[in-house]
Amino acid sequence: MSKEMDMELDFDKLEQVSGGGQLQDLINRIVNSGKAPEYKRILKTQGKAAAAAACCADNGDLCGYCAAAVTMLK
Amino acid sequence: MSSVLERLAADYPQLYLNPDTDSQEAYRRVVLRGEEPEAKSLAHYRGDPADREEIADTPAGQVRVVTLGNRQDFELALRSLMAAKDGPEAVIPESQGAAMLTVFNWPRIHAHLALYPEEERAAEFKRFTAVRENYVDMLVLLSRGPYSHVDAATMGETEEEWLGHSDAIRRFHELTHVICRRQYPGDVAPIRDELVADAVGLYAAYGCFDPETEKLFLGIRDGRYVGGRLGNYTDRPEELTGAVCAALERIRATVEKQAGTEPFRLIPALMKDADMGETKTQTRRNTP
Known part of the structure; x- marks a missing residue:
């Protein structure tokens, strides 16, 4: 029924908000999304706060870990 | 099943x-x-x-x-x-x-x-x-399972005792995160949040808070980071060890002063005690 009516939920609302793996989850997600070079470039040219903000804009559910994650990207 | x-x-x-x-x-x-x-x-x-x-x-x-x-x-x-x-x-x-x-x-x-x-x-x-x-x-x-992978012998408990305490710590820890997300929407500071959740968990399990137990969980020995959970929350665990230890002493003082309080009622005071000035980035939306 839902398929015929084209009813679909937004997976952005699915969040794992604690558990201890969030920092590594976020790093994995950044790498898999291909955004790591962009964040590293912002980190180098504009600093940690700007890089963290860019990360937060894309990964709001893990936002608290962005500041750490962007400095740990290889 | x-x-x-x-x-x-x-x-x-x-x-x-x-x-x-x-x-x-x-x-x-x-x-x-x-x-x-x-x-x-x-x-x-x-x-x-x-x-x-x-x-x-x-x-x-x-x-x-x-x-x-x-x-x-x-x-x-x-x-x-x-x-x-x-x-x-x-x-x-x-x-x-x-x-x-x-x-x-x-x-x-x-x-x-x-x-x-x-x-x-x-x-x-x-x-x-x-x-x-x-x-x-x-x-x-x-x-x-054993909380934070600390074994029963290190805790000075039997396997059964430690498993029961681990269950309680874990339960209260996660529920503290739920409460904080609902009552402080958008305010996320990873280390602070983990210290508060562990403190509520330990208090619920034991009726008191011992900073040395929490240091075991985080991987702090003799004032130094030696590897452990703290590294899950920050890219600079070694630098922050001193600040974490100071926060744990503030938490201990609060718990002692409020002995007998229902565990979740400690959260507002603990949020202040555990504040180490982490870069707090506001989340885009409330997380219930």
Whole structure:
């Protein structure tokens, strides 16, 4: 029924908000999304706060870990 | 199969899928579009006598808490619950013993839409799902085992004693995160939040807070970071060890002053004690 009516939920609302793996989850997600070079470039040219903000804009559910994650990207 | 898993799968049918064999697309059909899985089997789970479920009452409302006694079941369930977004192959770290997560409740959506004529359901779907509380559940999923991988001998307890205390710490720790997310929406500081959650957990389990126990959990020995959970929350655990230890002493003083208080009531004071001036980045939306 839902398929015929084209009813679909937004997976952005699915969040794992604690558990201890969030920092590594976020790093994995950044790498898999291909955004790591962009964040590293912002980190180098504009600093940690700007890089963290860019990360937060894309990964709001893990936002608290962005500041750490962007400095740990290889 | 444990009735706990059966009840959980009835509300969240993605649990019938197997993250080792089913694709992310299969998960997305179930989770995002509400389609029924082709087969409703829970054969990939082992079930355990320790599986249990409760509705916990907290200062921030009721929370569904599920404990799965078998570690593999915990990992399979968590992978399935997050597979639509993260993919079914996401690895659950060995260090992760619990999770607080949001899940869509499609049975509630279907039941609501069934009250409407078919031609009105698409519009009603949009209206009903515009309100997050109508269809998004908060679920706490717990495993069992020594908390923070600290063994019973190090704690000076028997295996059974430490397992019981670990269960209590873990439960109160996760519920503290739920409460903080609801009562301090958008305010996330990873180390502060973990110190507060551990403090509530330890106080609930033991009736007191010992900074030395918390240092064991975090991986701090003789004032130095030697590897442990603290590294999960920051890129500079060595630099922050001193600040963490100072925060733990403030927490100890607060808990001593408020001995006898119900554990969750300590949270506001602990949020101040554990504030180490971390870069607090506001999340974009409330996380219930």
